[in-house]
Amino acid sequence: xxxxxxxTARVTLPSDTRILITREFAAPRHLVYRAWTTPELxxxxxxxxxxxxxxxxxxxxxxxxxxxxxxxxxGLEVAFHGEYREIVPNERLVSTEVFELVxxxxxxxxxxxxEQGGRTTLTILVQHQTREHRDAHIESGMEAxxxxxxxxxxxxxxxxx
Amino acid sequence: xxxxxxxxxxxxAIAEPQRRQILDLLAPGELPVNxxxxxLGLGQPQVSKHLKVLREVGLVxxxxxxxxxxxxxxxxxxxxxxxxxxxxxxxxxxxxxALDQVLNELKAQEKRx
Numbered sequence: 318x319x320x321x322x323x324x325t326a327r328v329t330l331p332s333d334t335r336i337l338i339t340r341e342f343a344a345p346r347h348l349v350y351r352a353w354t355t356p357e358l359x360x361x362x363x364x365x366x367x368x369x370x371x372x373x374x375x376x377x378x379x380x381x382x383x384x385x386x387x388x389x390x391x392g393l394e395v396a397f398h399g400e401y402r403e404i405v406p407n408e409r410l411v412s413t414e415v416f417e418l419v420x421x422x423x424x425x426x427x428x429x430x431x432e433q434g435g436r437t438t439l440t441i442l443v444q445h446q447t448r449e450h451r452d453a454h455i456e457s458g459m460e461a462x463x464x465x466x467x468x469x470x471x472x473x474x475x476x477x478x
Numbered sequence: 479x480x481x482x483x484x485x486x487x488x489x490x491a492i493a494e495p496q497r498r499q500i501l502d503l504l505a506p507g508e509l510p511v512n513x514x515x516x517x518l519g520l521g522q523p524q525v526s527k528h529l530k531v532l533r534e535v536g537l538v539x540x541x542x543x544x545x546x547x548x549x550x551x552x553x554x555x556x557x558x559x560x561x562x563x564x565x566x567x568x569x570x571x572x573x574x575x576a577l578d579q580v581l582n583e584l585k586a587q588e589k590r591x
Contacts, residue, residue, distance in 0.1 A: 328567040365576045456566075
């Protein structure tokens with residue numbers, strides 16, 4: 318574990334339609350950017366331990382599209398896609414994001430990477446069109462969190478047998 | 479998540495930016511309504527209206543101190559909002575922990591070459 322050298326994620330709601338995620342990493346920003354934009358690396362971290370990523374398409378140019386698909390452990394397929402709007406390598410990446418099960422709720426995500434002393438602060442600003450979309454986005458995380466809790470409970474239950 | 483009307487739900491009460499601003503101003507400690515009016519640059523009736531909503535959902539408490547009414551934040555009522563966001567945060571944290579591992583490997587590779 319490298320918990321001591323990394324930060325913990327902070328999530329704030331700066332306005333009715335925004336979500337701001339901040340996290341520090343014990344690595345220079347060109348490596349964070351590489352891990353963020355290279356399909357075979359994305360597949361290793363993006364699904365965390367919640368499933369298997371089957372598609373990580375990255376056409377990294379302005380107007381280029383991205384698409385991520387994951388089969389969650391419960392069997393549900395979740396897919397996201399969007400388009401790159403602004404690219405400053407190692408610094409800033411602006412893209413649209415659509416959760417394909419809720420195709421109307423397009424958000425604009427701004428990734429910012431700043432480096433100090435070999436450490437990188439990453440921020441993601443998610444801008445939704447409406448508060449309802451923003452709230453639904455947060456609740457999708459809540460369902461995932463609940464699923465994790467249930468999975469953990471199951472593991473504990475198995476060891477008790 | 480089904481939500482009740484503004485007057486009975488902390489989520490809706492804090493959806494209004496000026497009410498969030500009031501909570502921010504009250505976070506360090508209690509303030510009389512006149513200070514809030516001055517700090518917000520709003521009219522007294524408007525501030526009173528927001529304070530009424532915040533009181534009704536229990537996000538702020540008020541006490542009389544001589545001729546002043548002092549308002550303070552009630553953190554316990556913000557807990558459901560905090561819990562709501564913290565599950566989303568947890569989802570990202572797991573993802574970031576996986577990213578930490580990838581970054582460690584990239585750093586090691588870079589050292590070797």
